[in-house]
Amino acid sequence: MEITTSDLGLVARVAQLSKSYGSGATEVTALRDVSIGIRKGEFTAIMGPSGSGKSTLMHIMAGLDTPTSGRVWIGNTDISGLGDTELTMIRRRRVGFVFQAFNLVPTLDIEGNILLPFELDGRRPSPQERAWIDELVDSLGLRDRLRHRPHELSGGQQQRVAIARALGSRPELVFADEPTGNLDSRTGREVLSLLASATRSAGQSIAMVTHDPVAASYADRILFLADGAVVEDRGRSSAAEISSFMLEMEQAV
Amino acid sequence: MSSFSVREHVPSILVATLSSTFGVALLQGTDALATMIAADSTFGSSAAVAVALASVALVFIAIATYVGAVVTANTFSTIIAGRTRTIALLRLIGASARGQRAAVAREGLVVGVIGAAIGALLGTAATAGILGVASLAGVVPWLQYSFLEPVLAVPVVGVVLTTWIASWVGSRRVLTVSPMQAIGASHERSADSVAHRRGRNAAALVLVIIGVLLLGLGILAGLVSPAGVLIGVVGGMLSFTGVVLGAQVIMPRALRLVGRVLGGSASARLAAENAVRYPERSTRTTIGIVIGVTLITMFAVAGGTFQALFDRLLSGEEGAAEASATIDAVVAIFSVLIGFSALIAAVGLVNNLSLSVLQRTRELGLLRALGFTARQLRGMITAEGAQLTAAAVLVGLVLGFFYGWAGAQSLLALVTGSPSFVVPVVPPLLIVLLVMGAAVVTVVASIAPSRRATRVSPVTALAVE
Ligand SMILES: Nc1ncnc2c1ncn2[C@@H]1O[C@H](COP(=O)(O)OP(=O)(O)OP(=O)(O)O)[C@@H](O)[C@H]1O
Ligand SMILES: [Mg+2]
Numbered sequence: 043m044e045i046t047t048s049d050l051g052l053v054a055r056v057a058q059l060s061k062s063y064g065s066g067a068t069e070v071t072a073l074r075d076v077s078i079g080i081r082k083g084e085f086t087a088i089m090g091p092s093g094s095g096k097s098t099l100m101h102i103m104a105g106l107d108t109p110t111s112g113r114v115w116i117g118n119t120d121i122s123g124l125g126d127t128e129l130t131m132i133r134r135r136r137v138g139f140v141f142q143a144f145n146l147v148p149t150l151d152i153e154g155n156i157l158l159p160f161e162l163d164g165r166r167p168s169p170q171e172r173a174w175i176d177e178l179v180d181s182l183g184l185r186d187r188l189r190h191r192p193h194e195l196s197g198g199q200q201q202r203v204a205i206a207r208a209l210g211s212r213p214e215l216v217f218a219d220e221p222t223g224n225l226d227s228r229t230g231r232e233v234l235s236l237l238a239s240a241t242r243s244a245g246q247s248i249a250m251v252t253h254d255p256v257a258a259s260y261a262d263r264i265l266f267l268a269d270g271a272v273v274e275d276r277g278r279s280s281a282a283e284i285s286s287f288m289l290e291m292e293q294a295v
Numbered sequence: 296m297s298s299f300s301v302r303e304h305v306p307s308i309l310v311a312t313l314s315s316t317f318g319v320a321l322l323q324g325t326d327a328l329a330t331m332i333a334a335d336s337t338f339g340s341s342a343a344v345a346v347a348l349a350s351v352a353l354v355f356i357a358i359a360t361y362v363g364a365v366v367t368a369n370t371f372s373t374i375i376a377g378r379t380r381t382i383a384l385l386r387l388i389g390a391s392a393r394g395q396r397a398a399v400a401r402e403g404l405v406v407g408v409i410g411a412a413i414g415a416l417l418g419t420a421a422t423a424g425i426l427g428v429a430s431l432a433g434v435v436p437w438l439q440y441s442f443l444e445p446v447l448a449v450p451v452v453g454v455v456l457t458t459w460i461a462s463w464v465g466s467r468r469v470l471t472v473s474p475m476q477a478i479g480a481s482h483e484r485s486a487d488s489v490a491h492r493r494g495r496n497a498a499a500l501v502l503v504i505i506g507v508l509l510l511g512l513g514i515l516a517g518l519v520s521p522a523g524v525l526i527g528v529v530g531g532m533l534s535f536t537g538v539v540l541g542a543q544v545i546m547p548r549a550l551r552l553v554g555r556v557l558g559g560s561a562s563a564r565l566a567a568e569n570a571v572r573y574p575e576r577s578t579r580t581t582i583g584i585v586i587g588v589t590l591i592t593m594f595a596v597a598g599g600t601f602q603a604l605f606d607r608l609l610s611g612e613e614g615a616a617e618a619s620a621t622i623d624a625v626v627a628i629f630s631v632l633i634g635f636s637a638l639i640a641a642v643g644l645v646n647n648l649s650l651s652v653l654q655r656t657r658e659l660g661l662l663r664a665l666g667f668t669a670r671q672l673r674g675m676i677t678a679e680g681a682q683l684t685a686a687a688v689l690v691g692l693v694l695g696f697f698y699g700w701a702g703a704q705s706l707l708a709l710v711t712g713s714p715s716f717v718v719p720v721v722p723p724l725l726i727v728l729l730v731m732g733a734a735v736v737t738v739v740a741s742i743a744p745s746r747r748a749t750r751v752s753p754v755t756a757l758a759v760e
Contacts, residue, residue, distance in 0.1 A: 101754055106664055106752075106753045106754050107752070107753075107754045126668075126669055127668050127669070127670070130663070130666055130667070130668045130669070131666070131668075133664065133665065133666045133753075134665070134666025135666070139664060139665065141661075141664075144657055144661065145661070146661075147565070147658060147661065147662065148572075148658065149565065149568035149569055149572055150565070150568065158561070158665060159665060159666065161561040161564075162561050162665065162666045162667060162671075163666070164560065164561070
């Protein structure tokens with residue numbers, strides 16, 4: 043019998059994953075033979091140079107993109123073979139997203155955007171969920187912005203709305219692509235503490251792509267990618283340790 | 296700089312072609328009719344008949360060309376909205392806004408010339424074909440029909456000019472693109488300038504008020520003499536011009552109202568928001584259909600009312616059936632002629648929905664990523680199309696009903712001998728045809744965009760250009 047993802051204490055897992063774009067002379071290999079798991083209840087940071095395959099890995103793990111070869115699980119569900127509708131349902135109910143850019147639906151106000159996952163599912167938030175969303179809205183400083191449209195907010199504020207949306211429905215797994223890229227350091231720290239506490243208090247698992255050693259220092263675990271492969275997997279580290287490892291990596295090239 | 300893309304302009308060329316085909320064929324057709332009448336010498340002065348026929352034809356051509364111009368202006372402004380980033384980039388590196396706009400207008404001129412030329416050929420071919428077949432079948436006499444009357448220049452040149460002007464009007468947005476938008480956030484904002492519209496709305500309101508007052512006066516005068524309808528006609532023209540001018544106030548409201556009927560599901564709500572996202576754009580998308588439906592309804596209601604009244608008065612009398620058939624035929628011919636404008640308007644709606652879906656690729660990808668199923672996405676786009684069509688048809692129906700009744704009331708109040716209220720009649724066939732037409736337009740408008748939208752991979756939303 044096969045060992046399931048949850049037996050391993052994981053919420054998501056990829057095995058022998060490869061992804062290439064295009065074909066022939068223009069073929070680009072974004073990921074080569076990657077096998078990793080995201081541990082349940084952990085805050086995982088994914089780092090690596092630009093173009094190393096971080097976003098691609100995140101998209102495939104989240105069921106947004108399909109692998110060229112290899113298998114992908116979310117929970118105990120093997121999503122490699124799923125049809126479009128089933129994949130959509132998994133994204134809707136079990137995964138939350140904060141993207142690198144363009145996160146919000148321009149026609150909906152901030153509250154509409156935050157509640158969109160519930161709306162897509164055709165239900166209203168329960169009182170407990172409502173309370174959790176209120177807490178998110180307050181701690182992200184969005185309270186007096188609920189009636190605004192996305193274009194009336196700064197880039198960092200938009201990013202915070204996306205975070206509220208991603209955490210609001212308490213999906214088991216949240217993917218965040220450079221969520222603090224647009225934030226000043228103070229707001230950035232607040233967002234990171236919030237993400238970290240979401241894993242601790244709500245048992246959610248978070249995978250975050252980042253270039254910033256300080257941001258990565260909030261994570262329980264840090265994965266380093268280079269040229270489409272995982273080159274390092276280490277536990278909680280200080281910003282200084284992370285910086286020096288990144289320097290080493292650069293010099294190795 | 297030549298950014299002329301034929302593909303982008305296919306819909307505008309199609310609209311110009313349709314207008315020009317219609318104009319050329321209609322004038323050639325009426326000319327042929329005049330030729331037949333002249334050959335059949337029982338009628339009076341054939342020259343006068345020819346002029347009268349051509350005049351009526353020109354009215355319908357003017358309506359079709361106007362609707363075509365509105366559609367083209369809208370298409371161009373949608374295209375410009377999609378090019379904002381490119382234009383901003385060019386501005387950033389030093390291109391002038393005026394120069395950019397002039398370039399767009401040149402594209403409009405090319406589109407107009409191509410469409411008008413193709414239309415002239417198609418229209419001539421159609422008339423020649425129909426006359427040829429009809430002559431062979433013995434339906435019409437073999438005569439020396441002329442296909443090159445000077446009056447044909449009117450629709451052809453008219454289409455070129457209106458398309459050119461429409462592209463100029465539609466490209467106004469170029470002036471509002473700031474170089475900042477090349478580097479700014481990707482979120483679009485609806486830059487409909489409100490201040491711009493104040494004067495226009497005031498003028499619209501004045502026209503509507505004067506028009507309605509005149510319509511009322513016409514109805515009162517109708518109680519004394521059928522000539523009251525002439526006052527009513529002026530009132531109708533003024534008030535309808537007011538409605539078209541002030542459509543930006545009316546249509547978004549109508550769209551919201553219809554949007555509420557669509558229901559509260561996520562896709563319906565998003566569709567409702569999308570339909571009023573750019574009030575200016577949705578107004579121009581729908582106004583052509585409003586014009587068409589208003590005119591068709593007006594003729595049908597006036598005709599139906601007329602007929603019901605005559606049936607009652609003349610029942611049993613000789614010639615009643617004939618009179619009734621004549622009314623039917625007149626209403627049918629007018630409806631077909633107006634129907635052509637409605638067709639052009641429908642092309643505009645279809646095109647606009649496709650373009651706006653194309654420009655929302657990222658947003659659709661985002662919705663897919665967050666858990667919108669392909670089916671919900673299709674539902675959203677269809678709802679958007681249905682909302683635009685239904686709002687346009689409803690507004691047209693209400694206006695047309697009112698105008699049709701006002702006309703019948705002023706003209707027929709005295710028919711029974713003493714001044715009386717004329718009960719308006721809505722022909723059921725009209726409703727059936729309008730509902731079917733609206734359904735067809737909605738489906739046709741939604742097929743291509745929803746197919747394209749469901750092919751959008753969620754990842755496209757995340758690509759950082
Ligand atoms: N749609 C695509 N078509 C072709 N190549 C692609 C596509 N998407 C990504 N790639 C390539 O795959 C590689 C990995 O890209 P990816 O976006 O995952 O990098 P990243 O680590 O997220 O970089 P960054 O830090 O700059 O966001 C890059 O070489 C990129 O050019
Ligand atoms: Mg990336």
